Amino acid sequence: MHYVTFLDDRSQKIGRARRKIKISLRGYDYKTWVPADLSHIALPVYMIAYSPCPKLRDIYLEVVQGLPRQPTWERYKGRLIDSVYKLVHRKCESYLSSCNVRNFDIYTHLINEEQAILDEAKNRFSSELAAISPPPSPTKIASLDEQLRKVVGFESSLIASLMNFQIAKVRAANPMRIFRQYFDFNIDLALTAPHQGIRGDATPDFIYRHKVIGDIKSGKWEEFFEQTIVAYALAYEEHTGENMDYGVILHVEFTNRRVPSHHRTKIDILDDAKRKRYLLLRERKFAVIESGNDPGMPNSQALCDPGCSFLSTCWGGSG
């Protein structure tokens, strides 16, 4: 997550958007709201944004038929990774509240906390892991552990290098002030956006510098990542009445390197085209729910997202 600070520093993109976003595509404008005749429908952000099914049958099965979405390894893994990024940030805040510039050694502190961070994240989602069927193999679990350790190691070195650099530059340094200035992340957001048709709170992973809305995603790059970030931006605009022009997907991939790969991560303007694409998708999904009709299945299972939790419902596990 702290990688975004480095990205911002290198790109200097924030505030330089040339294209203006139309007011009518802002979350506080009624033209982006769910029409009055569909205002009884509301879904959580992930159900609006995530579309494993070319026919949108997943929405029909889950909402109209009431079938539960099965927990999957990919979803569990994603939650754990998100959680580790945020726990690193919280560990920094608690460490900095009790240290001074003379004894400041955030790198050693975070590395010493590595196991505690992993344990806390895993405890949080233990029931989700237990519900995955078939259960993941010990090798899979060990490999995820290794990936989480890479995240902690990488984040720790990024945070320590930037902070040590800033401390070295000035005569009177205050570590907490430096941390807040450079790693200005709000990770406790809960946005209310009923007009956007969002059920419950919309909870993006972070907002950086009050200007960039961010979400952490792992695994292969998916089109719905962009839809998610636009949904959060519209929710932010409805909730606060303020503009949210930028988004970032902190995309995490793991290779045989010692550090996670973020090569697809960039700070982007959430322009009119992206907003229109999202609103169209939301409209299509709400229409499926309103009609109550089964939209049918694609011609072949090859067209289904392998991560769809309704594979066995639709294809009987045979394909």
Ligand code: SF4
């Ligand atoms: S299994 Fe395939 S057809 Fe069924 S909901 Fe998922 S993507 Fe759609």
